[in-house]
Amino acid sequence: MAGGCVLVIGEPAEGAVAPVTLEVLGAGRALAQQLGVPVEVAVLGQEVDGQAAELIERGADRVHLLVDPRLAPYQADAWVPVLADLVRETGAQIVLLSHTQTGREFGPRLAFRLGTGIVTDCAEFQLDARGRLRAIKPVYGGNAVAEYTIAGDGVQVASLRPKLLDPAPPVPGHQGEVVRPPVRLDDQQIRTRAGERVRAAMAGPDLENAQRVVAGGRGVGGPENWRLIEEFADAIGAAVGASRAAVDAGWVPGPLQIGLTGAKISPQLYVAVGISGAVQHMAGCQGARTVVAINRDPEANIFKHAHIGVVGNVKEVLPALTRKCRELTGR
Numbered sequence: 033m034a035g036g037c038v039l040v041i042g043e044p045a046e047g048a049v050a051p052v053t054l055e056v057l058g059a060g061r062a063l064a065q066q067l068g069v070p071v072e073v074a075v076l077g078q079e080v081d082g083q084a085a086e087l088i089e090r091g092a093d094r095v096h097l098l099v100d101p102r103l104a105p106y107q108a109d110a111w112v113p114v115l116a117d118l119v120r121e122t123g124a125q126i127v128l129l130s131h132t133q134t135g136r137e138f139g140p141r142l143a144f145r146l147g148t149g150i151v152t153d154c155a156e157f158q159l160d161a162r163g164r165l166r167a168i169k170p171v172y173g174g175n176a177v178a179e180y181t182i183a184g185d186g187v188q189v190a191s192l193r194p195k196l197l198d199p200a201p202p203v204p205g206h207q208g209e210v211v212r213p214p215v216r217l218d219d220q221q222i223r224t225r226a227g228e229r230v231r232a233a234m235a236g237p238d239l240e241n242a243q244r245v246v247a248g249g250r251g252v253g254g255p256e257n258w259r260l261i262e263e264f265a266d267a268i269g270a271a272v273g274a275s276r277a278a279v280d281a282g283w284v285p286g287p288l289q290i291g292l293t294g295a296k297i298s299p300q301l302y303v304a305v306g307i308s309g310a311v312q313h314m315a316g317c318q319g320a321r322t323v324v325a326i327n328r329d330p331e332a333n334i335f336k337h338a339h340i341g342v343v344g345n346v347k348e349v350l351p352a353l354t355r356k357c358r359e360l361t362g363r
């Protein structure tokens with residue numbers, strides 16, 4: 033067994049490194065520096081060789097390329113045993129991954145396989161006096177912050193909520209090693225197979241990565257008024273989102289929901305239209321830099337979170353705003 037490390041598990045991605053992997057690498061590098069151990073990255077898949085150079089440039093001390101056709105597309109049954117072997121071989125004391133759709137699936141399974149615990153959806157990582165991981169995460173819809181440590185002396189696994197931390201910046205002149213461990217995988221271990229992958233057809237920018245988001249809630253009044261949201265979003269080049277009330281009413285599809293049980297967004301600009309600002313909604317947009325609220329109730333909770341507030345009726349404010357923005361942007 034090697035002398036220990038912080039091991040970052042790369043998000044499934046063929047070709048270029050996934051941006052969330054670089055966020056986890058930044059967090060892992062900071063911990064590794066404090067512990068005086070290397071930060072290493074595991075990349076699993078088929079066409080992944082090209083990722084090593086960027087990971088090293090951004091501070092990885094060693095990149096493990098685990099290349100096998102059975103590892104791409106991502107498949108938890110295949111990833112978990114391969115990663116468990118790697119964790120044991122590297123002697124990693126901390127394993128970090130991203131709290132994405134895939135991380136949510138394989139992270140807890142990996143921790144179970146390793147006989148340890150996992151802290152999921154963390155916002156920050158620190159070390160305690162013994163050098164054990166202190167994982168910090170918002171709880172109760174973002175109304176409180178909890179700190180967790182994993183009992184025992186074994187490996188500690190944690191996942192990082194995407195888009196809260198900056199990606200690891202380049203480290204000029206940083207040198208690292210690329211290794212290609214053998215992939216020991218028994219076909220019998222793969223009990224499920226990915227079927228067809230279908231990408232949902234959505235107009236406009238992708239909600240979770242958009243720099244500007246306009247979201248509508250119950251206050252929009254009905255599906256017949258939803259075009260006001262879409263037109264305004266179009267005028268400022270924003271993605272469209274929604275509160276759960278708008279989704280539950282059937283005005284818009286589920287993937288547009290922002291919140292605790294929906295998409296987590298961190299845009300530069302978030303415009304909440306006819307949304308009351310319930311804690312479960314705000315849990316999805318805590319990372320927004322500037323929040324603009326349009327609501328006819330001056331007492332609405334959303335105004336406590338807004339940097340700019342407009343008290344008024346959606347049907348009057350939005351068309352005027354759209355017109356003005358079109359004038360200014362020429363869109």
Ligand SMILES: Cc1cc2nc3c(=O)[nH]c(=O)nc-3n(C[C@H](O)[C@H](O)[C@H](O)COP(=O)(O)OP(=O)(O)OC[C@H]3O[C@@H](n4cnc5c(N)ncnc54)[C@H](O)[C@@H]3O)c2cc1C
Pocket residue numbers: 248249250251252253274275276277278289290291292293294305306307308309310311312313316326327328329332344345346347
């Ligand atoms: C476990 C759990 C998970 C949840 N997860 C989520 C989640 O992920 N996302 C989410 O959004 N919610 C979630 N919810 C629901 C959440 O609690 C709220 O019920 C929901 O966010 C309310 O949506 P809303 O703000 O659109 O509607 P409302 O709370 O009804 O607010 C509508 C707002 O529109 C304003 N308004 C009305 N008419 C107009 C008008 N003509 N012009 C301007 N303003 C007007 C009103 O003043 C009001 O403030 C969850 C709830 C639970 C219990």
